[in-house]
Amino acid sequence: MNFCSKCGSDNVHLHLEQESFVRYACQACDAIHYKNPLLVVGCVPVYQQQVLLCKRGIEPRKGYWNLPAGFMELNESVTAGALRELKEETGLSGQIIRLHSVYTARQKNQVMLHFLTRLENIDFSLNKESVAIQLFELNKIPWDKLAFKSNTFALKSYLKTLENPTNEVFISESDDKNG
Numbered sequence: 001m002n003f004c005s006k007c008g009s010d011n012v013h014l015h016l017e018q019e020s021f022v023r024y025a026c027q028a029c030d031a032i033h034y035k036n037p038l039l040v041v042g043c044v045p046v047y048q049q050q051v052l053l054c055k056r057g058i059e060p061r062k063g064y065w066n067l068p069a070g071f072m073e074l075n076e077s078v079t080a081g082a083l084r085e086l087k088e089e090t091g092l093s094g095q096i097i098r099l100h101s102v103y104t105a106r107q108k109n110q111v112m113l114h115f116l117t118r119l120e121n122i123d124f125s126l127n128k129e130s131v132a133i134q135l136f137e138l139n140k141i142p143w144d145k146l147a148f149k150s151n152t153f154a155l156k157s158y159l160k161t162l163e164n165p166t167n168e169v170f171i172s173e174s175d176d177k178n179g
């Protein structure tokens with residue numbers, strides 16, 4: 001952010017006395033421009049012991065398999081956002097069972113929430129974001145073709161819940177650029 005969104009002057013990196021972090025701030029009007037992590041909301045969509053994944057049609061990680069997810073919109077609840085992303089990327093509706101995992105990708109400044117979601121049907125439709133959509137048996141998940149570490153974490157955690165049923169919310173983080 002090079003310019004102040006309030007007055008248009010140059011922003012500078014400042015270590016402000018009252019703050020413990022370096023901030024972008026405007027010396028002309030004293031506005032502080034906070035930069036905080038973005039929330040990504042998505043689903044672990046399940047249907048009859050299978051998990052639905054989307055092959056990404058867009059960068060980053062084009063061609064890799066992904067759980068349906070995307071940036072939360074303003075004035076949206078996390079669950080509505082997760083179901084909206086499911087609808088946008090697959091055309092499907094689902095029923096949220098519960099919050100399943102929270103993953104902090106520090107290098108991307110993103111926090112991913114994945115909700116365990118029961119699919120009502122599997123009449124999916126392809127689109128620009130998803131060039132292939134497939135239900136995977138749990139022993140056939142394409143681990144080496146997953147788009148992001150957060151996918152791997154959510155899916156491995158899901159397998160754990162099948163071995164040992166639990167309502168635990170799984171929490172992890174990484175500094176990986178493919179977090």
Ligand SMILES: [Zn+2]
Nearest residue numbers: 004007026029
């Ligand atoms: Zn300003």
